[in-house]
Amino acid sequence: xSVSGQVIEALLPAxxxxxRGSWRQSHPPTLVAFAVLVVLxxxxxxxxxVGYTVDMGWAQLREMxxxxxxxxxxxxxxxxxxxxxxxxxxxxxxxAWLVERTTLPGKRLWHVLLTAPLAVPxxxxxxxxxxxxxxxxxxxxxxxxxxxSYYPLVYLPVTASLRGLDPAxxxxxxxxxxxxWRAFARVVLPQLRPALLGGGLLVGLHLLAEFGALQMLRYxxxxxxxxDQYRSTFSGPAATALAGVLVICCVILxxxxxxxxxKQRYARVGRGTARALRPRPLGRLTAPSLLAVLAVVVLxxxxxxxxxxxxxxxxxxxxxxxxxxxxxxxxxxxxxxxAALLTTVLxxxxxxxxxxxxxxxxxxxERSTYFGNALPGIVVALALxxxxxxxxxxxxxxxxxxxxxxxIVSLPRAMVSVKxxxxxxxxxxxDVAHSLGRGPLETFRRVTVPLIAPGLGVSAALVFLAxxxxxxxxxxxxxxxxxxxxxxxxxxxxxxxxxxxxxxAALMVLISMPATLVLTxxxxxxxxxx
Amino acid sequence: xxxxxLRGVSKSFGGTPVLHEIDLEAPARSFTAVLGPSxxxxxxxxxxxxxxxxxxxxxxxxDDRVVWGGGxxxxxxxxxxxxxxxxxALFPHLDVAAxxxxxxxxxxxxxxxxxxxxxxxxxxxxxxxxxxxHELSGGQQQRVxxxxxxxxSPSVVLLDEPFASLDTGLRAGTGRAVAExxxxxxxxxxxxxxxxxxxxxLADQVAxxxxxxxxxxxxxxxxxxxxxxxxxxxxxxxxxxxxxxxxAADRHTGRASSPLGPVTLAGANGNTGRARALVRPEQIxxxxxxxxxxxxxxxxxxxxxxxxxxxxxxxDHRLRVTARVLGLSVPSPGETVGLEVTGGVxxxxxxx
Numbered sequence: 117x118s119v120s121g122q123v124i125e126a127l128l129p130a131x132x133x134x135x136r137g138s139w140r141q142s143h144p145p146t147l148v149a150f151a152v153l154v155v156l157x158x159x160x161x162x163x164x165x166v167g168y169t170v171d172m173g174w175a176q177l178r179e180m181x182x183x184x185x186x187x188x189x190x191x192x193x194x195x196x197x198x199x200x201x202x203x204x205x206x207x208x209x210x211x212a213w214l215v216e217r218t219t220l221p222g223k224r225l226w227h228v229l230l231t232a233p234l235a236v237p238x239x240x241x242x243x244x245x246x247x248x249x250x251x252x253x254x255x256x257x258x259x260x261x262x263x264x265s266y267y268p269l270v271y272l273p274v275t276a277s278l279r280g281l282d283p284a285x286x287x288x289x290x291x292x293x294x295x296x297w298r299a300f301a302r303v304v305l306p307q308l309r310p311a312l313l314g315g316g317l318l319v320g321l322h323l324l325a326e327f328g329a330l331q332m333l334r335y336x337x338x339x340x341x342x343x344d345q346y347r348s349t350f351s352g353p354a355a356t357a358l359a360g361v362l363v364i365c366c367v368i369l370x371x372x373x374x375x376x377x378x379k380q381r382y383a384r385v386g387r388g389t390a391r392a393l394r395p396r397p398l399g400r401l402t403a404p405s406l407l408a409v410l411a412v413v414v415l416x417x418x419x420x421x422x423x424x425x426x427x428x429x430x431x432x433x434x435x436x437x438x439x440x441x442x443x444x445x446x447x448x449x450x451x452x453x454x455a456a457l458l459t460t461v462l463x464x465x466x467x468x469x470x471x472x473x474x475x476x477x478x479x480x481x482e483r484s485t486y487f488g489n490a491l492p493g494i495v496v497a498l499a500l501x502x503x504x505x506x507x508x509x510x511x512x513x514x515x516x517x518x519x520x521x522x523x524i525v526s527l528p529r530a531m532v533s534v535k536x537x538x539x540x541x542x543x544x545x546x547d548v549a550h551s552l553g554r555g556p557l558e559t560f561r562r563v564t565v566p567l568i569a570p571g572l573g574v575s576a577a578l579v580f581l582a583x584x585x586x587x588x589x590x591x592x593x594x595x596x597x598x599x600x601x602x603x604x605x606x607x608x609x610x611x612x613x614x615x616x617x618x619x620x621a622a623l624m625v626l627i628s629m630p631a632t633l634v635l636t637x638x639x640x641x642x643x644x645x646x
Numbered sequence: 647x648x649x650x651x652l653r654g655v656s657k658s659f660g661g662t663p664v665l666h667e668i669d670l671e672a673p674a675r676s677f678t679a680v681l682g683p684s685x686x687x688x689x690x691x692x693x694x695x696x697x698x699x700x701x702x703x704x705x706x707x708x709d710d711r712v713v714w715g716g717g718x719x720x721x722x723x724x725x726x727x728x729x730x731x732x733x734x735a736l737f738p739h740l741d742v743a744a745x746x747x748x749x750x751x752x753x754x755x756x757x758x759x760x761x762x763x764x765x766x767x768x769x770x771x772x773x774x775x776x777x778x779x780h781e782l783s784g785g786q787q788q789r790v791x792x793x794x795x796x797x798x799s800p801s802v803v804l805l806d807e808p809f810a811s812l813d814t815g816l817r818a819g820t821g822r823a824v825a826e827x828x829x830x831x832x833x834x835x836x837x838x839x840x841x842x843x844x845x846x847x848l849a850d851q852v853a854x855x856x857x858x859x860x861x862x863x864x865x866x867x868x869x870x871x872x873x874x875x876x877x878x879x880x881x882x883x884x885x886x887x888x889x890x891x892x893x894a895a896d897r898h899t900g901r902a903s904s905p906l907g908p909v910t911l912a913g914a915n916g917n918t919g920r921a922r923a924l925v926r927p928e929q930i931x932x933x934x935x936x937x938x939x940x941x942x943x944x945x946x947x948x949x950x951x952x953x954x955x956x957x958x959x960x961x962d963h964r965l966r967v968t969a970r971v972l973g974l975s976v977p978s979p980g981e982t983v984g985l986e987v988t989g990g991v992x993x994x995x996x997x998x
Contacts, residue, residue, distance in 0.1 A: 544735045547698045550722035551729040552749030553798055562748075566739045 143473060148481075151466045155484045158524055161491045164499035165363050168356045180357035185341075189358075193337040193365065196258060196330075197323050201316045203263040207412060208270025208315060209308065214405055216278040218396045226409055227275070228633060231268050233416045235632035237585040238265035239328025239606070240621045244420025246332055247427060247614040258335040264416040265329065266322055270315035272636060277311040278304075296396065309376075317373040324365055325492030327588040328606065338362040339494050339588070346498065346592065356502075359495045366490040424622055431615025440604070445623050448600040451515070452583035455522035456576040462523060463530035463575060471538040485531055488524045496524050497592035513595045521589040526582045530575040537571020577635055581628050601627075648708045648801035648834055649674040650695065653715075655704030657690055664690050665858045668704070672802075672834055672851065677825060678863075679837045679845035681881070682855035688838045691855075692804050695836065696729050697722030708801050728795030728803040728833070733811045734787040736779035742790050743775040749798040764793040767830060769823045784812050785820045792824055796831050803828060805837040809844060817841075821848050842882050846870060854878050872912065872992045879924050879992075886925040886967045890993065892918045904987070905963045906930070907939045912990025923991045927954070930969035931988050932977060938984035941967075943977045957985065 169177060214220045215227050233241070242261050245252045252261060281304065289299040324339065331340045338358055345355040398405055463485075470482035488496065500521050504512040511517050541564055549559040587602045594603060601624045608617035650672040657665040664687045672678040682688045693699045695706060697713065697720065705715025713720040736745050746764050747755040754760055762772045768789040779787060788808050795803055808824070809817045825848045828835045839845050845852050846866040853863035862874040873879040876887055890904045892911075900911050906925065931938075932955065941957040944966075953976045959965040960982075969985065977983050 542735070544731055545737055547693075547696070547722070548729055548731065548735055548737075548794075549748065550698070551696055551725070551727050551800075552794070553723050553726065554749070555723050563737060567737075 143469075143475070143477065147465050147469055147473075148477075151469050151478075151481050154462045154466050154527075155481050157462075157520065158485045158488055158527055160503055161496045161499035161524065162363075162487050164503055165356075165360055165495065168353075168502075169360050172353060172357070176353065177357060177360075180354060181361060186358070186361065189336060189338050189341050190361070192255075192335065193324065196255070196262065196335070196337065197320050197365075197369075199259045200262050200266065200323055201319050203259065204267040204270045204319045205312055205316055207263065207267040209274050209312065211267075211409060211412060212271050212274040212278055214409060216275055218398050218405070219402070220398060220405055220409070221402070226413070229413045229417060230271055230409070231633070231636045232413075232629075233265055234268045234636060235629040236265070236417070236420055236625055237328070237587070237602075238262060238322075238326055239332060239587055239602075240424070240585075240625065241265045241416075241420045242329035242332045243605075243609050243614070243617065243621060244423035247609075248419075248423050253334045255335065258330055258333045260415075261329060261333065262323060262326060264412075266319045267412075267416075268636075269318045269322065270312065273311035273315045274308055277308050281307055313373050313376055317369065320369045321366060321490060324362060324369070325494070325588070327492075327494060332609065338365065339492055342494050342498065343588070343591075346494075355498060359498055362492060363495060366492070370490055421625075424618055424625070427614045427618035428622055431618050437616075437619065441619055441623055444599050444601050444604045444620065445627070447598060448584050448602070448624070449627065451519065451522070451600065452580045454515075455519050455526065455583045456579040458519060459523045459526050459530045459579045460534065460572055460575045463527060463534045464572075467531055467534040467538055471535060472543060482531065482535075486528045488527050491525075493521070493525050493586065493588040494592070496521050497589040500524075500593060515595060515598065518590065518593045518595070518598075521593050522579070522583045522586065525586075525589065526579040529578040529582065533571050533575035533578060534568070537568040537574075540571070541567035574635065577631055581631055581635070584628050585624055648711075649676075650802050650834055650836065651705075651707045652691075652695070653705045653707075655691070655694060655701045655706060657687075657694060657699065657701050663858060665694075665701075668860050670853055670860060670863065672836055674709075674834055675829075675832050676851055677828060677835045677837065677849045678851040678853060679839055679849035680853045680855055681839060681842060681845040683881070684840055686855045687858040688855050689806055692806050692836065692838050695802070696727050696804055697725050726798065726801045728792075728798075728800035730788070730791045730795050730803065730805045730808045732807045733784070734779075734791035734808070736782075736787055736790060736794070738779055740779075741775070742777050742779070742782070745779065745790060746775075746793045746797055748794060760797065761793075764797055767796065768793045768827045783816075785816045788812065788820055789823065789827075792827060796827070796833065799831075800833065803831075803833045803835045805835065807839055808837070810839070810841070817844070818847075824848075846882070854881060856881075871990075873924065875994060876922070876924075884927050884968065884970075886927065886930075887922050887994075888925060888965070889920060890923045890991075891920050892993070902993075904991075905939075905959060905961065905965050906967070906985065906987050909987045909991045910989070912992050921993045923993045925967075925987055925991050927968050927970040929987050929989050929991070930967065930971075930985050932969060932971055932975070933984045933986060935982050935984055938986035940982055941985050943979050943981045943983060945979055946976060948973070948976060957983070959985075 172180070211226075211230050215223050215230065220226065238261070241264060242252075245257070245261055251257065285303050285307070286299050289303040290296070294302060324337075326337070327339045327343055330337055331343070338361060342355050342358045342362065345352065345358060349355065466482055466485055469478040500517055501512070504517055511520075545563050545567070546559050549563045550556075554562065585602060587606060590600055590603055591606065594600065601620045605617045605620035605624070608614075608620070650670075652668050652670040655665060655668040656663065668691060670678075670680075670691075680688045680691065690699065694701050694714070700719060701714060706713050707715070708725070712718050713725050737748065740748065742765075743761045746761045750760065761775055765772055765774065770786060770789050770793070774782070774786065774790075779790070782790065791808070792803075792805075805824070809821050812820055821844055837845070837849065849866060851863060852866050852869045854861045854869065856877060862869060862878055864872075869878070870882050873882060876885075879885045879887070886906075888904045888906055890902045890909065892902050901908055902911060902923075903909075904923065904925075909923065909925070911923075940960045942960065943955055944958055945956040947954040947956075950973055952973050953971055955969045955971055955977060957967050957969060959967065967985075
């Protein structure tokens with residue numbers, strides 16, 4: 117076989133080889149048609165922003181964007197984003213290093229407690245603080261609270277990286293004469309770069325999309341301003357122009373991350389066995405380290421939970437709305453389950469094409485579904501309101517529109533888990549099943565489904581968790597009369613009825629806490645194993 | 647049991663030819679090893695036989711049943727082919743018994759007797775039946791994969807470099823166990839490998855592939871001793887190729903002169919004149935200085951049971967050769983020894 121033939125064979129995934137042939141064979145028409153529909157749905161918000169901007173014309177756009185108010189929002193959004201990303205990087209990396217690489221006592225407990233804030237939506241955290249003291253309103257308070265909510269997004273990937281790192285690297289550096297600190301700075305830290313950048317990007321995107329927490333702290337950013345604008349003028353041009361600027365901020369963030377990431381290789385080169393590195397003794401620094409970790413945990417989990425319990429006790433002295441909790445809780449769970457099912461079903465054909473029929477076209481389809489990750493929920497909601505009113509008015513004010521918004525926002529999470537699951541179910545196993553006399557359907561049922569079931573479960577769970585605590589899109593899109601835990605909590609806390617709001621927040625946290633812990637545990641274990 | 651025949655099978659990927667006009671015959675109950683460097687197309691050939699890929703042209707038949715060609719394409723699941731891929735590829739969600747029983751009808755699966763028979767056939771203890779694949783060693787996984795392939799009594803068993811991922815020590819033992827199980831099951835087997843030792847020691851027939859062509863197929867001994875060309879000779883083991891000149895008289899006596907002294911010709915083709923002949927390192931015998939052709943020992947690699955002695959032949963050619971000698975009588979570097987060639991040498995047909 118010639119060299120180019122070898123290259124071609126090496127480039128093709130093992131299963132792709134079997135299905136190599138005509139365009140029709142490599143792109144099954146039904147699957148492609150389905151995937152294109154999914155991608156069109158996912159791209160609605162982007163079409164909306166671009167289309168609207170073009171429609172508005174340059175003069176009007178300038179008038180809308182070139183205002184002192186927009187400048188103010190830009191400054192507010194930027195300083196909060198930069199501050200929070202940096203603070204999260206420091207706290208996340210520091211905590212991860214203490215837990216993974218030192219003799220800190222009680223590591224397992226600290227690990228669970230440090231990831232726990234993921235189960236508490238930022239607006240509940242914010243509620244916990246603001247309902248005790250109004251001093252947290254403004255920039256300082258906002259920075260503190262969003263950092264405490266989002267640092268786990270850095271902590272988790274950095275922990276996984278530290279766990280997966282080849283200890284031989286650090287040992288080699290030390291044998292070359294570097295002290296422990298210099299070895300950490302010159303060898304370990306550069307290896308953490310992808311985790312830090314990825315985590316930082318997630319924090320930034322979450323912040324640009326954050327509505328509830330910042331609204332409650334009266335710290336205006338683009339997202340809160342869009343919401344206010346929408347409430348006063350419905351889907352007027354002002355809200356849309358702001359949404360355009362917000363989308364540009366997201367694009368800048370994505371570009372910066374790509375640039376910083378560069379093209380270096382971080383993969384482990386050798387296949388040396390991963391031995392556990394001897395943890396670094398903290399010695400006299402043990403007590404201060406414990407205090408630092410304790411402070412983070414108390415501020416991030418202790419304060420909001422304490423405050424929630426306080427309001428629960430105070431609030432229930434009047435009436436505990438059991439019936440209403442059940443109804444709104446049921447609605448939340450039902451919506452979340454529907455969204456989880458729908459999103460996973462939507463992700464499956466796109467992921468299948470991308471993994472099993474890899475080509476420029478299928479990869480392009482797959483990548484297009486990730487836009488939802490960068491677009492804030494408020495932009496997605498605004499887009500769906502406008503597009504549905506213009507083209508599909510029967511779905512406006514229905515649960516379907518709300519579930520579609522959930523699907524667009526959470527499609528990337530589902531894609532990642534479904535794709536990972538499919539990659540782990542090698543097509544070779546399907547070939548073996550065929551050679552043992554099993555037809556395509558039986559093979560799918562007896563081999564493929566059992567292999568990808570855990571991934572589908574993780575996908576559904578991730579979507580479920582995101583939707584149970586979703587506030588922004590729900591506020592804009594929920595049909596009149598549909599109340600979820602999040603919206604009920606929001607309407608009570610906006611009218612400073614803290615005692616009445618608390619039960620809804622508590623139930624939300626109760627629903628999401630166990631699953632969050634299980635998922636974060638599974639994710640950090642899996643990424644350290646790979 | 648069934649024999650396997652390939653006739654004029656070609657295949658290309660995206661315009662790049664990978665297999666050219668392959669003709670291969672594996673008699674019923676035989677063990678054929680397809681030997682070739684990586685990227686020569688041997689795995690592609692196996693996947694064509696299994697039905698995971700379709701050829702561009704040619705026919706593939708099991709006995710007289712055509713499974714591909716003349717408009718027929720029997721799908722993989724109806725070919726009754728046992729397939730043992732690299733590293734086993736056991737179903738990770740099923741235990742050993744369920745893996746082995748995967749291809750059996752439900753009723754047979756429930757009996758459970760067959761699983762134990764198959765475990766015994768591949769030389770594994772019955773207690774392993776409840777283990778999960780990740781709890782097995784590499785060699786055990788390979789044996790379970792073979793048992794799984796043999797369970798539905800396939801007409802042909804295909805093995806794709808099944809031992810490549812095993813340690814050297816384990817490889818020989820597993821290879822022998824697998825070959826024995828295949829013989830006992832009276833299966834027609836095709837093994838793909840790039841390891842010449844494995845091919846020569848396990849198979850009844852060795853087929854050498856190069857650049858998508860089948861160059862030569864013969865018994866292990868014939869292919870080692872009388873390879874079709876220098877490339878095949880090199881690929882099957884260390885070889886020394888020397889120029890010999892032949893005249894009609896040499897043809898008659900069966901002897902010729904070479905830079906390594908007189909040699910006996912093995913086999914016969916009618917050519918005369920200059921030709922190239924193959925000498926294997928183990929054919930060179932070292933003797934006392936003064937006997938045979940004088941040569942200077944330049945380097946010795948000692949392996950215990952034997953040693954590789956690198957020599958420079960004195961005279962016009964300054965030919966460098968390597969001799970394989972028993973560990974009992976190894977000369978030292980710098981020594982001058984005599985050498986002579988024992989056994990028959992093969993003269994390559996210049997038309998190749």
